[in-house]
Amino acid sequence: MMATFTSDFVLGGVAAMGAGLVTNPVEVIKIRMQLQGELAARGSHAQPYKNVLQAFVAVAKNDGILGLQKGLAPALCFQFIINSIRLSTYTRAVEKGWVHNKKGEISFLRGMFWGALGGVVGSYCASPFFLIKTQLQAQAAKQIAVGYQHSHTSMTNAIRQIYRKSGFFGLWRGSMASVIRTTVASSVQISTFGKAKSLLKDNDIITQPTCLSFFSGLAAGSFVSVAVTPFDVITTRLYNQGVDSHGRGLYYKGWLDCVAKILRSEGVYGVYKGFWPIYLRMAPYSTLVLLFFEELIAVREKYDLHY
Structure with missing residues (x-):
């Protein structure tokens, strides 16, 4: 049983890394568009990223084609840690029957709970890599730079710089924002995946x-x-902001302050x-990581059965 759990842990991480490798360029574009016009009223700022397609072209033109894979190393580390924890946690809950109701059906609310629990633990453990990933992906050529620009040259350089300036716990700056984000994302993703799968299969649709x-x-x-x-x-905003000599954020004091300032300056659109x-x-x-995970489990079970 412990071997199966360990196997699920590793397979969940590997599946996520495979999905992350494919989708990282879109993550770079997402980070840039979220930082564009930070704390500025709509229409009052430069807009180097007008839409997704144009943003891809702008990054490739100014940062080079490899600019679309910025922050890949910490992104893959983040994906392995968070998903190995959350997917193995959910799989164990399914095996134990903890996500099923009295009728033996998958419960949407129980699925959300176990998805969220695994996500919370995983996101907190992986938070330093999310922090570094965000800061590296925000770095851009002057013509298309948005948001605070950090001077990191690599993942290891970023770890050294953050540690030197803010200490060990500086690597976990903004981690509560990541925990909240991942709680929402993980609970919705895993519960809707399980429910959708059950509905499609039980009704012989797929x-x-x-x-x-x-x-x-x-x-x-x-x-x-x-x-x-x-x-x-x-x-993204909390992770990418710079800090003063005391380690305090230059733009936001915390999660609620960030929400308030965005709504006040940029509106709901922000x-x-x-x-x-x-x-x-x-x-x-979501499609790739869950598909890869299930396919890897199927291969493992086939291998175990064969031997």
Whole structure:
């Protein structure tokens, strides 16, 4: 049983890394669009990123084609840690029957609880890599730079700079924003995936395993995009802001202060910046990570059965 849990832990992380590798360019675009016009009224600032397609072209032209994969190393580390924890936690809950009701059906609320629990633990453990990923992805050529520009040259350089300036716990700055964001995203993603899969299969709409996982993941990603965007914007802003000599944020004091300032300066539109790149990333990401995870588990079970 412990071997199975360990296997799920590793497979969950590997599946997420595979999905993260494919979707990282969209993540770079998302970060830039969320930082564009930070604390400025709509229409009163430069707009180097006008839409998703134009943003891809702008990044490739000014930062080079590899600019679309900025922050990839910490992004993959983040994906491995958070998803190995949350997916293995949810899988164990399913195996133990903790997400099922008295009829043996998957409970939406119980699925949300276990999805959120795994997400909270995973996001807090992986928070330093999310922080570094955000700051590296925000770095851009002067012509298209938005938001605070950090001087990191690599993931290890970023760790050294943050540690030197803010100490060990500086690597967890803004972690509560990430925990809230991931709680929402993970609970919605995993619960809607399980529920969609159950509905499609029980009603004989889709029964082929790979197609079932694909369309269930697509449904989960769509719901997550709507729910998580405001929390994602807040997390990006808190992680990317610079700090003073005392380690205090230059723009925001904390989560609530960030929300208040965005709404006051940018309106409701401000907390939904970057929705389309979030959707374009989240839908395929949710589809790929859950599909890869289930396919890897199927391979493991086939291997175990064979031997």
